[in-house]
Amino acid sequence: xxxxxxxxxxxxxxxxxxxxxxxxxxxxxxxxxxxxxxxxxxxxxxxxxxxxxxxxxxxxxxxxxxxxxxxxxxxxxxxxxxxxxxxxxxxxxxxxxxxxxxxxxxxxxxxxxxxxxxxxxxxxxxxxxxxxxxxxxxxxxxxxxxxxxxxxxxxxxxxxxxxxxxxxxxxxxxxxxxxxxxxxxxxxxxxxxxxxxxxxxxxxxxxxxxxxxxxxxxxxxxxxxxxxxxxxxxxxxxxxxxxxxxxxxxxxxxxxxxxxxxxxxxxxxxxxxxxxxxxxxxxxxxxxxxxxxxxx
Numbered sequence: 001x002x003x004x005x006x007x008x009x010x011x012x013x014x015x016x017x018x019x020x021x022x023x024x025x026x027x028x029x030x031x032x033x034x035x036x037x038x039x040x041x042x043x044x045x046x047x048x049x050x051x052x053x054x055x056x057x058x059x060x061x062x063x064x065x066x067x068x069x070x071x072x073x074x075x076x077x078x079x080x081x082x083x084x085x086x087x088x089x090x091x092x093x094x095x096x097x098x099x100x101x102x103x104x105x106x107x108x109x110x111x112x113x114x115x116x117x118x119x120x121x122x123x124x125x126x127x128x129x130x131x132x133x134x135x136x137x138x139x140x141x142x143x144x145x146x147x148x149x150x151x152x153x154x155x156x157x158x159x160x161x162x163x164x165x166x167x168x169x170x171x172x173x174x175x176x177x178x179x180x181x182x183x184x185x186x187x188x189x190x191x192x193x194x195x196x197x198x199x200x201x202x203x204x205x206x207x208x209x210x211x212x213x214x215x216x217x218x219x220x221x222x223x224x225x226x227x228x229x230x231x232x233x234x235x236x237x238x239x240x241x242x243x244x245x246x247x248x249x250x251x252x253x254x255x256x257x258x259x260x261x262x263x264x265x266x267x268x269x270x271x272x273x274x275x276x277x278x279x280x281x282x283x284x285x286x287x288x289x290x291x292x293x294x295x296x
Contacts, residue, residue, distance in 0.1 A: 006056045009043040016121035017083040100131045105171045111164045
């Protein structure tokens with residue numbers, strides 16, 4: 001009695017091995033039913049046996065043995081197992097490289113997703129190419145994936161690796177620029193907060209100074225109060241600096257128009273084409289001002 005159902009065994013097949021290995025592909029003179037039986041045999045792995053293949057294929061054991069001999073199932077199984085073994089042994093090395101990928105970019109950049117006509121192992125080669133970033137070279141991918149340079153060149157052209165990589169890079173750069181902008185904003189907020197805190201400290205110190213008499217005197221109980229060791233202008237300077245810092249900390253920030261347009265555009269808050277037109281017009285105005293200033 002077969003241990004698994006036919007559909008379950010076929011699901012276990014390494015599709016990349018079937019698509020890559022010529023020996024594991026259907027022969028011209030091979031009937032589809034015979035080839036299907038061979039796939040069952042391959043999918044069984046270490047539990048391969050002709051009896052289960054015969055049962056699942058609804059054929060006799062003798063006919064399965066004949067097909068196995070005529071189409072060299074032993075060689076096919078050997079090639080298949082070697083491919084799976086090599087693929088498994090390279091997974092760790094591949095994973096180290098693939099871990100460098102920006103997963104957010106892969107999810108958000110449509111062109112970087114696996115195409116319907118792109119085999120899993122071909123897509124893995126593309127991801128290796130992406131992860132190499134500035135060191136991207138077809139030759140390097142070929143070496144890492146143990147494939148011929150011509151094969152990788154064909155895949156590179158067939159699946160538009162260069163253009164897809166550009167879109168991946170643009171997305172990653174946009175994320176970096178956005179994070180840098182957010183970092184600048186956070187730093188501005190921290191600076192303004194610090195200015196406010198310093199202004200309060202200066203004001204408190206100035207008021208403390210003003211509360212201290214300039215000359216030696218006595219309080220109501222007759223205790224001696226030493227005169228202050230500061231001048232009146234010192235307190236005035238403290239109060240003036242405190243006032244300026246406080247004003248700076250609550251003033252409306254200056255807006256970079258070009259940056260504002262870019263932020264609105266990146267977040268889909270401007271209609272298509274408006275951002276480009278606005279940026280171009282602002283740039284033209286800026287150029288005219290620079291020219292006028294240079295001629296004065």
